[in-house]
Every structure is written in structure tokens, then in C-alpha cells.
Amino acid sequence: MDSNKRPETMERITTPELAQAFIDEQIEAVRNQVGDKKVLLALSGGVDSSVVAALLIKAIGDQLTCVHVNHGLLRKGEPEQVVKVFKEELGANLIYVDAVDRFLDKLAGVEEPETKRKIIGAEFIDVFAEEASKLEGIEFLGQGTIYPDILESDGVKAHHNVGGLPEDLQFELVEPVKLLYKDEVRVVGKALGLPDSMVYRQPFPGPGLGVRCVGAITRDRLEAVREADAIVREEIDKLEPAPWQYFVAIPDVKSTGIKDGKRYMGWAAVVRAINTVDAVTAEAVEIPWPVICKIRDRIIAEVDGINRVLWDISDKPIATIEWE
Ligand code: XMP
Numbered sequence: 001m002d003s004n005k006r007p008e009t010m011e012r013i014t015t016p017e018l019a020q021a022f023i024d025e026q027i028e029a030v031r032n033q034v035g036d037k038k039v040l041l042a043l044s045g046g047v048d049s050s051v052v053a054a055l056l057i058k059a060i061g062d063q064l065t066c067v068h069v070n071h072g073l074l075r076k077g078e079p080e081q082v083v084k085v086f087k088e089e090l091g092a093n094l095i096y097v098d099a100v101d102r103f104l105d106k107l108a109g110v111e112e113p114e115t116k117r118k119i120i121g122a123e124f125i126d127v128f129a130e131e132a133s134k135l136e137g138i139e140f141l142g143q144g145t146i147y148p149d150i151l152e153s154d155g156v157k158a159h160h161n162v163g164g165l166p167e168d169l170q171f172e173l174v175e176p177v178k179l180l181y182k183d184e185v186r187v188v189g190k191a192l193g194l195p196d197s198m199v200y201r202q203p204f205p206g207p208g209l210g211v212r213c214v215g216a217i218t219r220d221r222l223e224a225v226r227e228a229d230a231i232v233r234e235e236i237d238k239l240e241p242a243p244w245q246y247f248v249a250i251p252d253v254k255s256t257g258i259k260d261g262k263r264y265m266g267w268a269a270v271v272r273a274i275n276t277v278d279a280v281t282a283e284a285v286e287i288p289w290p291v292i293c294k295i296r297d298r299i300i301a302e303v304d305g306i307n308r309v310l311w312d313i314s315d316k317p318i319a320t321i322e323w324e
Helices: 016-034 047-063 078-089 100-107 113-133 147-151 156-160 182-191 219-236 289-302
Strands: 038-042 064-070 093-098 138-142 172-174 245-249 254-259 262-275 306-312
Touching: 016 047, 016 138, 016 172, 016 182, 038 047, 047 064, 047 078, 047 138, 047 182, 064 078, 064 113, 078 093, 093 113, 100 113, 219 245, 219 262, 219 289, 254 306, 262 289, 289 306
Parallel strands: 038 064, 038 138, 064 093, 138 172, 262 306
Antiparallel strands: 245 262, 254 262
């Protein structure tokens, strides 16, 4: 039987009970596969890797080592949440790598989007491989592959994500959620006790805020993206239903503002909210006017360097969802 094919008889996981049955089954399967050997997992804090981490902690505890690489392009509070949930609450063996300077130094002055993606992808693999080489006795690599990744190996995610692990890191894979769809992964994550803010996260690109700090990334503009993004998420999260994806991009352009009677140059924060089914086409979402005004007021008041807020109402096509 092809282990990468979801059996037609497999029931869709929609309830906590079905999730628990799946978890029990996978705990046993992982224990059988891994025995007393060690597993390494790159834990980004995204839904898929978080669910795999929580599942593997239950199955093999200390035999799992998680590596969280903070590349400086994560959203506000994310690295802290990974440490809190996995190290403090779930007692994981977690290696936290502060690689912020390393990534931002490599990205300095680089404008071209695909070059930025390549640098981020390659640097991530280098950092992860370095950490792996410090550990002894690793024989397996945990991975948050999900069924759409298998079905659409030429889909959006594969198209964007660069890299693959080097030869000496080609361990046997442990992929407990590879036959699940995203909604099922979320039900399983919830049953594993992960917080809602992790389980119901909107999609977030691998290169993170790097593709929303449009053009050559500078630390000050990146901080502005991170702060403005946190405000937009906080305000739009309150909508029912929340759009599929919503965020801020800040292009590398300044325009005139006026403060205390003096003119000065500042950036424009671009708010974008879209709905889509498959990310191949997307529609701009109408954000209620009071909400967009609140976002404007908060960004202007709370984020250094921004003097203008724009609302991107473009559909895909012709605009892509991200700005780069
Ligand atoms: P675009 O901008 O191509 O985005 O309309 C479609 C979806 O893919 C996400 N995206 C990425 N995801 N790595 C990823 O894992 C990337 O480099 C990347 N670029 C875009 C985007 O957020 C949207 O959901």
C-alpha cells in the first residue's frame, strides 16, 4: 500500500473523540517506528510543526529534540509563545536559536524577492544543520507534512519554499499528520491541548515578515511591520468570521507627514485582508469602516515611523496575496 495515499475508508477527523483515536493510533505507530532512537524536529510555531511536536512529545518524550530558529522575521510574540508552550508547559527538549543578526545581516541590501526567499531558506537550513551536528545519535527527522503538501507537491507552498535538507541530514522521516487535511490537523492540535492562537492561526509564509518588509529589509522598517501587523491582527481577529488572511506590508517608500507643525518623511503601512479557498485566487475583504479607522488610529499612534495607512483592495489576480 502506498503510505502517501489517504485510504478511501479513512474517516474525516471532525470531533475531539476522532482526534483522540487518531492521536492514540499515531502514538503507537511513532513508538513502533522510532523505538528508543532520537528524533529531531524544526519547530517554527506554525500549526503543522506545532501539532507534530505536541504529538511526538506525547509519544516519545525526551527522545524528541525540537529546534526553534528565530530568524527575526516572525510575528510579534511568536518566539516567546513557542518557548512558553513547548518548553515551559509541555516540558519539551527545546533548543532556541537566536539567529536574528545572522539572517538580517545576510539580507541587508537585498531587494529582489526571490533572492530574499532563497537567502532565508538557505540560511535556515544552515542554522538547523549546525544545531543538528551538535547533537548525537539522531536517526529520525520529524516533519509537519500534511496531505495537501503531498497532493500539491507543485502547489503554492512548494512553489514558494526553497531548499531541502543537505545529504548528511537525510534522516528517516517521521510524519504523523501527513494524511490529514489542515482542518483535521487543527482538530488534533486542539485535542492535544495547544492554545487556540496556535491552532487557528491564519496562514503565514515561510519567509515571514521578510516578504512584507518590501524591498531591502532594514531593522527599523521590519520592527514597524511587526508592530503594525500585531495591531491589525488584534483588531481583525475580533471580526466574525475573520478573513482568511490579513496583515500589513510596508513598502520601501516615504511620504510627507506633519507633526507639531513640522514636515517629515514617514512610511505608509498597507493593510490587506483577503478571502480565498485555495490561495490561487483571492478577494479583498471589506473591513468595516469603524474597524479600519481604529486600525489607522492605532498604527499612527503606536508605531514609530509611520505617517500614513493605506488599504489594499486588490484581488488576486492581478495582485498576489503577498506584496512580494
Ligand atoms: P501569493 O503571494 O503567491 O501567496 O498570492 C499565496 C499564499 O502563499 C503564501 N506565501 C508563502 N508561503 N512561503 C510560504 O510558505 C512563501 O515564500 C510564501 N509566499 C507567499 C501567502 O501568504 C499566501 O497565503
